[in-house]
Amino acid sequence: xxxxxxxxxxxxxxxxxxxxxxxxxxxxxxxxxxxxxxxxxxxxxxxxxxxxxxxxxxxxxxxxxxxxxxxxxxxxxxxxxxxxxxxxxxxxxxxxxxxxxxxxxxxxxxxxxxxxxxxxxxxxxxxxxxxxxxxxxxxxxxxxxxxxxxxxxxxxxxxxxxxxxxxxxxxxxxxxxxxxxxxxxxxxxxxxxxxxxxxxxxxxxxxxxxxxxxxxxxxxxxxxxxxxxxxxxxxxxxxxxxxxxxxxxxxxxxxxxxxxxxxxxxxxxxxxxxxxxxxxxxxxxxxxxxxxxxxxxxxxxxxxxxxxxxxxxxxxxxxxxxxxxxxxxxxxxxxxxxxxxxxxxxxxxxxxxxxxxxxxxxxxxxxxxxxxxxxxxxxxxxxxxxxxxxxxxxxxxxxxxxxxxxxxxxxxxxxxxxxxxxxxxxxxxxx
Amino acid sequence: xxxxxxxxxxxxxxxxxxxxxxxxxxxxxxxxxxxxxxxxxxxxxxxxxxxxxxxxxxxxxxxxxxxxxxxxxxxxxxxxxxxxxxxxxxxxxxxxxxxxxxxxxxxxxxxxxxxxxxxxxxxxxxxxxxxxxxxxxxxxxxxxxxxxxxxx
Numbered sequence: 001x002x003x004x005x006x007x008x009x010x011x012x013x014x015x016x017x018x019x020x021x022x023x024x025x026x027x028x029x030x031x032x033x034x035x036x037x038x039x040x041x042x043x044x045x046x047x048x049x050x051x052x053x054x055x056x057x058x059x060x061x062x063x064x065x066x067x068x069x070x071x072x073x074x075x076x077x078x079x080x081x082x083x084x085x086x087x088x089x090x091x092x093x094x095x096x097x098x099x100x101x102x103x104x105x106x107x108x109x110x111x112x113x114x115x116x117x118x119x120x121x122x123x124x125x126x127x128x129x130x131x132x133x134x135x136x137x138x139x140x141x142x143x144x145x146x147x148x149x150x151x152x153x154x155x156x157x158x159x160x161x162x163x164x165x166x167x168x169x170x171x172x173x174x175x176x177x178x179x180x181x182x183x184x185x186x187x188x189x190x191x192x193x194x195x196x197x198x199x200x201x202x203x204x205x206x207x208x209x210x211x212x213x214x215x216x217x218x219x220x221x222x223x224x225x226x227x228x229x230x231x232x233x234x235x236x237x238x239x240x241x242x243x244x245x246x247x248x249x250x251x252x253x254x255x256x257x258x259x260x261x262x263x264x265x266x267x268x269x270x271x272x273x274x275x276x277x278x279x280x281x282x283x284x285x286x287x288x289x290x291x292x293x294x295x296x297x298x299x300x301x302x303x304x305x306x307x308x309x310x311x312x313x314x315x316x317x318x319x320x321x322x323x324x325x326x327x328x329x330x331x332x333x334x335x336x337x338x339x340x341x342x343x344x345x346x347x348x349x350x351x352x353x354x355x356x357x358x359x360x361x362x363x364x365x366x367x368x369x370x371x372x373x374x375x376x377x378x379x380x381x382x383x384x385x386x387x388x389x390x391x392x393x394x395x396x397x398x399x400x401x402x403x404x405x406x407x408x409x410x411x412x413x414x415x416x417x418x419x420x421x422x423x424x425x426x427x428x429x430x431x
Numbered sequence: 432x433x434x435x436x437x438x439x440x441x442x443x444x445x446x447x448x449x450x451x452x453x454x455x456x457x458x459x460x461x462x463x464x465x466x467x468x469x470x471x472x473x474x475x476x477x478x479x480x481x482x483x484x485x486x487x488x489x490x491x492x493x494x495x496x497x498x499x500x501x502x503x504x505x506x507x508x509x510x511x512x513x514x515x516x517x518x519x520x521x522x523x524x525x526x527x528x529x530x531x532x533x534x535x536x537x538x539x540x541x542x543x544x545x546x547x548x549x550x551x552x553x554x555x556x557x558x559x560x561x562x563x564x565x566x567x568x569x570x571x572x573x574x575x576x577x578x579x580x581x582x583x
Binding site: 095098142428 | 466489512
């Protein structure tokens with residue numbers, strides 16, 4: 001590290017991260033949960049995916065299976081909620097819209113995180129703008145956020161971590177000098193650095209790298225030899241040298257929709273309905289990101305914990321002549337695959353649909369033979385109407401074989417809060 | 432679904448074409464701050480004298496600073512309560528203790544740290560908010576949506 005004065009560099013990022021986002025969403029509509037230990041569970045109420053500071057302090061770890069903390073809930077020491085992604089998504093959109101009013105350029109990184117590219121905003125104004133923003137977002141949406149300001153995204157993440165950890169920052173931490181950078185890096189365990197992750201951490205620790213400062217103190221060649229260009233990128237970014245370019249909306253390579261059933265299913269009709277729903281979901285996701293899939297796969301699993309029962313784990317894929325994203329085509333292919341693998345006499349516990357070979361929907365080249373383009377046009381139109389209606393939250397429009405996800409024994413959501421912002425019949429009640 | 436821009440193939444353009452996209456959008460009229468606007472359903476009769484009845488839907492704006500006389504969704508000791516907000520002691524108002532304050536009455540939040548929640552129903556007493564209460568003004572009510580036609 002030289003003695004560069006980072007203040008003279010032209011670019012700056014503010015990383016905004018919602019504090020314990022899912023928990024904060026629950027609290028926004030149940031202010032009584034403020035200050036109490038709260039956890040939010042994964043789909044199907046499986047394990048802990050979000051924790052309030054209070055439940056973190058109780059030693060509850062991310063990913064803890066629900067049954068291990070259930071006694072705390074029974075004793076009234078812990079509040080539990082099923083995940084309510086509809087609600088979280090709505091609140092996320094509200095937060096992001098407030099950020100976009102301030103940021104010249106906004107990159108939404110995840111449901112609860114965004115990078116504001118603040119190039120061109122005078123450095124001296126930044127902390128003030130960010131503090132006002134924190135107050136405003138909290139007031140308007142109920143969501144507390146923290147902001148880390150630095151020259152690079154990776155360093156912004158470090159700054160954000162400090163803003164969250166230490167109350168004194170009042171939610172905004174700025175790393176704008178070599179001195180502050182040095183201090184921050186020395187206090188940051190290498191495992192907390194964005195881009196190092198759980199794979200890189202043990203390796204680096206074995207080589208004597210404990211903190212982010214240890215890491216940047218190594219020569220560039222040392223890093224390049226062991227971690228390649230990706231490591232060099234992190235190494236540079238940590239020193240305030242911008243490397244991570246704004247990523248274009250990355251297209252996924254495959255999309256999977258799968259669920260475990262609350263009770264086992266052996267009936268083909270029943271499985272047909274589930275698989276149709278999963279396939280419909282996949283098609284919806286494809287259309288949302290403007291892509292189409294060339295392959296549709298289906299898997300069904302028996303219950304591997306029931307050693308007393310016969311096990312069967314088949315899967316099959318259907319290759320589409322032309323990549324598709326319409327609900328009828330994806331569902332049709334999925335059901336073809338299901339029929340290939342289904343065998344009666346087994347108790348199935350889980351099923352899923354995977355769509356792969358994903359391409360841009362615009363770039364699809366039509367084959368000359370054996371492709372009925374008028375049927376395709378009709379399918380596309382059907383899908384568009386379905387998307388418009390289904391965005392209202394309830395799957396009111398669907399194909400004959402789909403059932404719409406509301407199974408009596410479907411996803412377990414025993415502790416779910418209401419759809420307060422998206423359903424007229426689920427509004428908060430005031431007396 | 433009609434397209435945004437209808438195409439006219441022959442003859443004269445319709446004089447109405449320029450006006451095709453204007454319609455009254457209730458979202459635009461009733462929601463000034465979309466990111467801060469939420470809806471709530473009224474349960475009970477604590478505000479009947481203000482015309483707010485069981486089953487009505489409230490448009491609630493969390494961005495607005497609560498002022499004297501505002502109707503607000505308050506959170507007090509574990510429950511959402513719909514009340515008028517007042518910074519003046521209702522008992523001190525020459526005996527008319529449960530009078531509903533009119534919006535726009537002069538107020539001074541900074542000097543009067545005390546706050547009262549006033550129902551609009553003789554049956555219920557005003558509530559003085561003290562430090563012992565778990566209290567927050569959740570949002571200011573901007574509009575009330577009431578179903579009038581019972582056939583719907």
